[in-house]
Amino acid sequence: MAYRVLVVDDSTFFRRRVKEILDQDPNLTVVGEARNGEQAITQVAELKPDVVTMDVEMPVMDGITAVRQIMAKTPVPILMFSSLTHDGAEATLDALDAGALDFLPKKFEDIAGNRKEAIDLLQSRVKALGRRKGAMLSPRPTIARTSPGTTAQTKQFLRPSRSLNEATGASSAPERTFSRPGTSSGKQYKVLAIGTSTGGPVALQTILTAFPANFPYPILLVQHMPGTFTHAFAERLNRGCQIDVKEAQHGDILRPGHAYLAPGGKQMVVDGSAQMPRLSIVDGDNLPNVTYKPSVDLTFTSIARVFGGDVLGVILTGMGADGREGCRALHSKGAKIWAQDEKTCVVYGMPQAVTSARLAEKNLPLSEIASHICSEMRAS
Known part of the structure; x- marks a missing residue:
């Protein structure tokens, strides 16, 4: 049809x-x-x-x-x-x-x-x-501190899309669901990393506006977006969040309670050491096997090199499979990987790629991701 x-x-x-x-x-x-x-x-x-x-x-x-x-x-x-x-x-x-x-x-x-x-x-x-058109979902619970411009009708379209197994080459894996957050697992962390594409601006806004001002770790954000958009998007997020949000710049030193958005049309790479991490912003035109600018895979892989397994990586709604290999690099070091669930994705591509590769420990609805992050990373 x-x-x-x-x-x-x-x-x-x-x-x-x-x-x-x-x-x-x-x-x-x-x-x-x-x-x-x-x-x-x-x-x-x-x-x-x-x-x-x-x-x-x-x-x-x-x-x-x-x-x-x-x-x-x-x-x-x-x-x-x-x-x-x-x-x-x-x-x-x-x-x-x-x-x-x-x-x-x-x-x-x-x-x-x-x-x-x-x-x-x-x-x-x-x-x-x-694929968003069809049976409508029942209204979801109100999300704390959601932007007043984000309508309930928008959330009604966050429902399942067709499988991307053929496109990603991944085998089908059952999606796991979890109850609301409780106590932290006790794992050591040094950074939170989030990657997303289609549907990401609203998803990131929903999550970041729920974080407290004293969030204890740096946050690295990769959103597929044109270069002229990321500065405006970072400014908008900063106005609505208790944490500080900025478009990442070359030489930025990572600080707790600060979120760094990869600039569109560039690549954001973490350099230095876990004790003194800093950001490099590069063109990345000659990098092999890199399709997106910015690339979740590239940023996440650099995070794995610097921070090892002391990372919580989250993949949100988006088309394609960017982030799967970066999550694989993090997972191999012992990092935790979570993914947005199918029902609340605008496009269930990137989260499905990570889930089908059996890298995601949790599959969470958008409305619960922030609270799970805060509980796991002991942010209050």
């Missing part, structure tokens, strides 16, 4: 371009087009699409307002198109807060290195969101 898509943009040329790309995939069908947010609201109600692609800046009604109203009235997975500017980053983050689940740069040459790669990426993102 093909996923039905509504394309929303004030540019006739861009709507035609997106339609041509999506219609090339037999599993995607564009069922309607809208020139502004007001038309989008009407057509979502009438056409009941599986996915909406949405521009940010439009006449009559902008995309952010439209997302907010759609999610309040007729929730549907929404993919935003945005410009790679600071203002574009802020607007996209506002759209994610309003309920959109994912975003891509509006200039296709910014999406990927060539046309075929860009086409494949757009098609795969839309299909991934299409």
Whole structure:
């Protein structure tokens, strides 16, 4: 069955371009087009699409307002198109807060290195969101200190997606679930590392805003995101969190209660020693077998070299398998690895890759991850 898509943009040329790309995939069908947010609201109600692609800046009604109203009235997975500017980053983050689940740069040459790669990426993102449409989950418990912009309707889309075993080459493994946190295991820690991609901005916001100001360890964050977005995202997280959050810079010395977000388009590597760890920010253009910038695998592997097993690694929602090999390196040193569960992932790719490789000790719903981390790492 093909996923039905509504394309929303004030540019006739861009709507035609997106339609041509999506219609090339037999599993995607564009069922309607809208020139502004007001038309989008009407057509979502009438056409009941599986996915909406949405521009940010439009006449009559902008995309952010439209997302907010759609999610309040007729929730549907929404993919935003945005410009790679600071203002574009802020607007996209506002759209994610309003309920959109994912975003891509509006200039296709910014999406990927060539046309075929860009086409494949757009098609795969839309299909991934299409799998969010269907049976709705019952409302989840309220998450402490959740951003006021994160809607209950957004959380309704956090439910199972199709298996990625074929894509990752991993064997199927039963997902383990655990009760609410209790006492710490008593393990020694020196750092918390979190990797994520699609759906990550909301997931990271949910977790980090629940941490106390005196969180006892440094936190390293790797989120697949364009370079112009990570600074704005770090600033937004810092405004909403009790801990300090910043975009990582070359030479940063890791400090407890501080979170360091890998800059987009670069690689974040931990150097030095466990007693004096510092960050190196490099281009990493010539690194073999590294697809993403930033790469969870690369950062996590460097963490394993410096901190050994004194690490709690967490893999959150995201497409693909980035993080699996980094978690393998950590796991081999004795680190603990946790993964977000399938039901609360926007895309169950990265967590499934880690779980199927039998590296994850726990599979946790998003609403419980922060409390489990705080209990395990004795943060209060």
